[in-house]
Amino acid sequence: MLTSNEQLRYSRQLLLKGFSETEQLQLKQAKVLVVGLGGLGNPVAMYLAAAGVGQLILADGDSIDITNLQRQVMFHSAQVGKNKAEIAKEHLTNLNPEIDIEVIDEMLDFEQLDYYASEVDLIIDCTDNLSARYAINLACVNHKTPLISGAAIRFEGQLYIVDPRVDNYTCYECFYPKDKGEPALNCSTAGVLGPVLGVIGSMQALEAIKLLTNKPVSTNKIKIFDGLSGHWQEFNISKRTNCICKS
Numbered sequence: 245m246l247t248s249n250e251q252l253r254y255s256r257q258l259l260l261k262g263f264s265e266t267e268q269l270q271l272k273q274a275k276v277l278v279v280g281l282g283g284l285g286n287p288v289a290m291y292l293a294a295a296g297v298g299q300l301i302l303a304d305g306d307s308i309d310i311t312n313l314q315r316q317v318m319f320h321s322a323q324v325g326k327n328k329a330e331i332a333k334e335h336l337t338n339l340n341p342e343i344d345i346e347v348i349d350e351m352l353d354f355e356q357l358d359y360y361a362s363e364v365d366l367i368i369d370c371t372d373n374l375s376a377r378y379a380i381n382l383a384c385v386n387h388k389t390p391l392i393s394g395a396a397i398r399f400e401g402q403l404y405i406v407d408p409r410v411d412n413y414t415c416y417e418c419f420y421p422k423d424k425g426e427p428a429l430n431c432s433t434a435g436v437l438g439p440v441l442g443v444i445g446s447m448q449a450l451e452a453i454k455l456l457t458n459k460p461v462s463t464n465k466i467k468i469f470d471g472l473s474g475h476w477q478e479f480n481i482s483k484r485t486n487c488i489c490k491s
């Protein structure tokens with residue numbers, strides 16, 4: 245049962261067709277790991293906390309830098325130098341005191357990812373490097389934990405959902421095999437426009453809410469957003485032979 249305070253807090257989503265107290269309780273009981281509290285992790289964590297996801301685990305070993313403030317909209321100038329996950333917890337606890345938030349103020353190694361993948365209902369990858377993406381993907385494949393992966397650079401973003409609970413799913417390595425190598429560009433070398441991260445992070449949060457409330461989400465597809473034209477493109481991804489996700 246929702247408390248009367250929760251009914252009021254979540255009243256605007258409880259008005260939605262297909263979103264009742266049942267769905268709100270599903271969110272309340274959900275445990276979600278957000279890896280990376282940067283430009284994607286900011287909107288993801290804010291929307292999930294606001295929507296009432298009951299247990300959020302926020303992982304980031306980085307401290308806030310002045311160059312982050314152009315896009316990481318949860319952070320203030322006075323918080324430069326402080327750990328991102330700690331500050332995010334402060335912000336989100338003020339936003340919604342009804343939920344539990346756990347902080348991991350370090351970069352997760354494979355053992356930690358493996359542990360958390362077995363503990364949570366969903367992992368949201370908001371990291372900015374390929375080695376973290378592969379490690380998160382592997383932990384999700386091993387524990388059949390759903391994964392919502394986002395990325396953005398320059399004016400472009402992408403979204404990819406891995407759901408190892410369904411038959412014939414594809415994983416991140418099916419989309420981007422390890423032998424393709426590390427891309428030379430990242431946000432600090434190629435730049436990124438803040439709202440592009442907002443678009444992709446919001447999409448990650450939206451898909452997370454749908455997934456946690458058992459609504460269909462689109463898997464085995466990469467969605468690419470071009471912020472200059474405003475167009476989305478979608479490409480089917482096939483299962484790669486001998487991929488780690490081979491069952």
Ligand SMILES: [Zn+2]
Binds near residue numbers: 419483490
């Ligand atoms: Zn795969």
